[in-house]
Amino acid sequence: MNSPADLRVYLRTLDVETLVELLCGQAARDPELRQSLELRATTQGKDVAEAHRLLDTAVGGGNVDYGAKIGAVLDTLQRLLDAGSSADLAPLARRTVDDISETVEQSGDHSGELADRLERAVDLYARACAARPPDPERLAEWILEVEFDGPGWPAIELADFxxxxxxxxxxxxxxxxxxxLAEGGTGPRREIAERLQEELAEVLGDVDGLVALLSAKPPRVEVSLKIVRVLRAAGRHSEAIAHAARALTLDKTEPEPEPEDETVSLRRKEFDAEPNRHTYAALQAAAVAAGRWSVHHRAAMSRLREAAREGQQGADELTHVLLAEDRFDDAWRACVRFGASLEVRAELAELRADEHPADAIPVYRGRIEDLIERKDPQSYREAARQLRKLRTLHRRAGSTDEFTEYLGGLVETHRRKTRLIAEVRAARIALPKPRAPQPVTS
Incomplete structure (x- = not known):
């Protein structure tokens, strides 16, 4: 290995069990490392216990105290998940979802702040389950109970679980x-089952099954457009083109909408075809003017999330829409969850740096490494500026030792880039002393 960066690349190729064995073996030989790991484990355990205590004492969704306690629990879950905690966080996350869901039902706050926190809690529960999967049949039972026997919330997407x-x-x-579905008949249960059937086909990669389900629906442009997206994502471009042609024909033969909804209908078609911040804003303006925004808002956000799953551009657009609505925490979660571009992540990191420095640190590191890769004087100078900001973030997060270690690895990796090293010095960043060679023992 030529540098710490090379070592990190190698370690990322190892499976979890191998890493655990290596780390435990080294901890057995290194008392200081063992103490550090035990301290981390103890701290995480205390954090989880404190979160459960907050849930025990949180009562009533209509008071400030409840909101503060639930917010603290959600922040704890996110911080531990972002840090790659080894703790099993699924039980705490599940309890949080159930608690907020019950409070939403009691308070009747189906679209306000509580509903936003419930959506966040479900996202965190999905992440916790992915990190430490619970019994799959019990998780499936919980999802089925929420879907078929619940009050209609929280909203769950099978793809997340x-x-x-x-x-x-x-x-x-x-x-x-x-x-x-075999029971026949109509009603809410069948509608839920049909939606889950579509989601199952999508999750399982059953393209033909999903296209068949969509084709069986009443002919509408938005349905045809979804078929086009599904076929295109599967690489079946000729079939996608054929469906797109049929969608255009259908658009010309559809009956004219009611006069008061004509603009909304047009903006909705434009948005479904190209879901981005501009078509979303146009749809919002038309729907608000017509008093129909509450009808279209949830479906529009669902379409944006669907586009976000398809690629980075969609993730960027969803993030920008959430930012425009001042939903900064939701924008950050979408940015991380769907993999927005480095440019967008950097923009959000700047907004979160003051209150959530630990969230911003990985983004700043990515930005620094991207600048260094450009290998020009201006980029080196900007990388040094970003290093100063990163140093400040580590101070706020209480992790100055991590910055020192990161800086040492960075300098070691790029020690031959004399212009970069000069810019770092010019930015008044103290360079770590070179490590003394280890004595060779026989």
Whole structure:
């Protein structure tokens, strides 16, 4: 290995069990490392215990105290998940979802701040399950209970829980969905089952099954456009083109909408075809003017999330829409969850740096490394400026030792880039002393 960066690359190729064995073996030989690891484990345990205590004492969704305590629990979950905690956070996350869901039902706050926190809690529960999968059939039972027996919330997307459910959990959900559909009839249960059937086909990669389900729906432009997206994502471009042509024909033969909804209908078609911040804003303006925004808002956000799953551009657009609505925490979660571009992540990191320095640190590191890779004087100078900001973030986060270690690895990796090293010195960043060579022992 030529540098710490090379070592990190190698370590990332190892599976978790191998890393655990290596780390435990080294901790057995190194008392200082063992103490550091035990301290981290103890701290995380205390954080989880404190979060449970807050839930125990949080009462009533209509008071400030409840909101503050739930917010603290959600922040704890996110911080531990972002840090790659080894703790099993799924039980705490599940309890938080259930608690907020019950409070939403009691308070009737289905679209306000509590509803936003419930959506965040579900996202964190999905992440916790992915990190430490619970029993897949029990997780499937919880999802089925929420969907078929719940009050209509929280909203759950199977794609978020697919990795934790695995084949066994997804099969369990499918058997229940098939049984409900076999009952026949109409009503909410069948509608839920049909939606889950579509989500299952998408999660399982059953392109033909999903296209068949969509094709069986009443002919609408938005349905045809979804078929086009599904076929295109599967690489079946000729079929996608054929469906797109049929969608255009359908658009010309659809009956004219009611006069008061004509603009909304047009803006909705434009948004469904090209979901981005501009078409979203146009749809919002038209729907608000017509008094129909509450009808379109949730569907529009769902379409943006769908586009975000398809690629980085979609993730960027969703993030920008959430930022425009001043939903800064939601924008950050979407940015991380769907993999927005470095440019967008950097923009958000600057907004979060004051209150959430630990969130911003990885983004600043990525920005610094990107600048260094450009290998020109101006980029080196900007990288040095970003290093100063990164040093400040580590101070705020109480992790100055990590900055020192990071800076040492960076200097070691790029020690031959004399212009870069000069810019770092010019930015008044103290360079770490070169490590003394280790004595060779026989």
């Amino acid at each position: 697919a990795s934790a459910l695995g084949e066994k959990g997804l099969r369990h959900i499918k058997s229940t969905v098939d049984a409900v």
